[in-house]
Amino acid sequence: MRIALDAMGGDYGPEELITGAILAVKQAGIEITLVGDTDFLRTHIDNLKEDSRVVSSLSLVHASEVIGMDEYPVDAIRRKKNSSIMVAFELQKQGEVEGVVSAGNSGATLAAALRKLGRVKHVVRPGIASMFPTLKRPVVIMDIGANVDCRPLHLFQFAVMASAFSSVYDIEHPRVGILSIGEETGKGNSLVKVTYEMLQKSSLNFIGNVEGRDVYKGDVDVIVCDGFVGNNILKVSEGLAEAIMQMLASEIKKSLLAKLGYFLAKPAFKRFKKRVDYTEYGGAPLLGINGTGIVCHGKSNAQAIKNAILEAVKMVENNVKDKISNDLEKNQFRAVET
């Protein structure tokens, strides 16, 4: 299998990305096409002084432009037709690669995927999902920012798409919840109330409303919400986790005894960090596009990039996009009926 990596995205530069690609090659024996400024990339590959057998699994495809993190997606892909992300999805369109991974501008990645590959049959609004660590196994939340103004049918389809994706993590009959502000039926805003009824009539394993408090408990496998809410949950969580760690560190620094205590407990802190570290999970899958795409956090290190590439491989192996269209086919009539 061959996956394309947008080698110009991300905050840490191409060497981190290439290292991630090499880790993926070593672990899964796949082939990777690095897309970007080929001269520039070749220098970085040479710098890494890797085994020639590994390097032979990497190929290079040139792209003369790069889309910045702050550019407006639709506008950017229109202007920069030779950007690394557009070229990467063109390769997928041509059948040269089976998936694309990027740590660049997420809106532009989704827009490029849609421009080059289009949507899966029946999908009204493709979106972006993300795995969240919990006290038990991770939960998939969709949408996390691609669709900020949603109608019930959009949310309903997010539930179908995220359920299909969870097969990648070997979750059978995923329990699906809708994010609301109370667990009882009938609680929520008007979007939630209508979507609730559609989900109830669907073939999904729908368990009803879940509250914000339940997100990290791990008693649900898929949570749907509109992209405005999902993005805020994601970013509030990142911000809070960081703030908690900073406050704890500043309190520990105030006393010598506490510093000694921290030193003794350090391996526990490290194990804890590994449990909540998003680099342990893959990236965020683009769901509903007629192909395979993963967008990673800009701050993804090599480990995170490797995991995202392996996630793309699993999405292809599990045929997530066909599963989505089949499941929508099954649920289409019921959805339209509502």
Add this chain to the structure above:
Amino acid sequence: MRIALDAMGGDYGPEELITGAILAVKQAGIEITLVGDTDFLRTHIDNLKEDSRVVSSLSLVHASEVIGMDEYPVDAIRRKKNSSIMVAFELQKQGEVEGVVSAGNSGATLAAALRKLGRVKHVVRPGIASMFPTLKRPVVIMDIGANVDCRPLHLFQFAVMASAFSSVYDIEHPRVGILSIGEETGKGNSLVKVTYEMLQKSSLNFIGNVEGRDVYKGDVDVIVCDGFVGNNILKVSEGLAEAIMQMLASEIKKSLLAKLGYFLAKPAFKRFKKRVDYTEYGGAPLLGINGTGIVCHGKSNAQAIKNAILEAVKMVENNVKDKISNDLEKNQFRAVET
């Protein structure tokens, strides 16, 4: 000054609430009316064996009914006219008390306040705000759950009301942000985009979009969002903080050395807990009602109840409700114009 406390609300029962009232009496020399089943409450007061001078600052008013946490607010206040929360706001209406504090059903508390006191002039939708701890000073977020489907004018008024409330915490010219999914102007859903323009034309100290990531940084004093988003942010934060502490504890328990380390660092952990503990802050103010009301977390302990009562006192002293109507008067024209 006299404040009424709904002595039948909350998860920990009347003794915890009465203890909170006594702490407030001792600290601020105010008088408190406990509303509930008077026989029942008198027994609890006697159990506490408090100094008679302190007890003389507590008076009792009978209410024969209680509204449960899961009852539908509007329906509940219609059926239970003699519930503790309805009687408490009736006392405020009659001028017997200047504020009401409750740890009961928050929706019913707001509904009772509106039924008895009505709205402040110009207010379209009263709501509930809450203080969030941050790395610097706390931030006021509004709305946190009373209004789940909002129009731009509602959000705009939340900004005016929450700014007026922040005077209670001695914050002058509070920096106001609108929660969005990107810092740049023009990012957000349609509700945010229209509200943004209204805020820009207002007399408020508007600093633009803030992201979820910024909530806990403390670089903004007031954040506005609709009640669906606000409630989810609040509950996701509570759930995440709990999950982080549980994961950390479970990792520490795995090794004897880590346990010893934790023991040595315990005072630092305690100081940290105090910093993020919501019981250190007051309750959540009802803003836009023509009076003073605070609703507390169901799990409020005596300390939290005391702080909520003192917050109500400060709201009365700072004349928050008149400040709200004045500020809306000033901004009304501009708001309607948009």
